[in-house]
Amino acid sequence: HHFPGPGLGPWLAATATTGPCRVNGPYLASASPPYTPQMRPIRVEQFGGPEVLRVAEVDDPRPGAGEVVVRLHAAGVNPVEAYIRTGQYARLPELPYTPGGDGAGVVEALGDGVSGVAVGDRVYVAAFLGKTGTYAERIACAARTVHRLPASVSFAQGAALGVPAA
Numbered sequence: 001h002h003f004p005g006p007g008l009g010p011w012l013a014a015t016a017t018t019g020p021c022r023v024n025g026p027y028l029a030s031a032s033p034p035y036t037p038q039m040r041p042i043r044v045e046q047f048g049g050p051e052v053l054r055v056a057e058v059d060d061p062r063p064g065a066g067e068v069v070v071r072l073h074a075a076g077v078n079p080v081e082a083y084i085r086t087g088q089y090a091r092l093p094e095l096p097y098t099p100g101g102d103g104a105g106v107v108e109a110l111g112d113g114v115s116g117v118a119v120g121d122r123v124y125v126a127a128f129l130g131k132t133g134t135y136a137e138r139i140a141c142a143a144r145t146v147h148r149l150p151a152s153v154s155f156a157q158g159a160a161l162g163v164p165a166a
Contacts, residue, residue, distance in 0.1 A: 076102030
């Protein structure tokens, strides 16, 4: 899905019920939203239903050694995220956390020692389950979790590459 407007809004709240990065920041669908040093990711502070998905304010991520900052243009919604959010999964993140293991966007910054991708590259991040995730505007990910996205594949398609089909 490609979401118009600033933020995941009602779509995420509705679909998140069915369905190694650090996050800071809301999903923005526009190609060039204005830069702000504060982001508003979706956060979970307690396990429960979709009502526990809340917008929070955090600082932009900065890449550490071996990390890539990706500005997300689309976020995948994986069914396992609903189990995690409700606390019904064997491996649960420490609270609070930002959901989302799959996304696609553009590389914004590289940490020391990163090779194989460059600032401006179209990329996708797949199958990350941790404390922070892709229901955000930007993430700092281990370079090994970031993969090039061909120009023929949309950001929405890239964000779905790690989401299993039912």
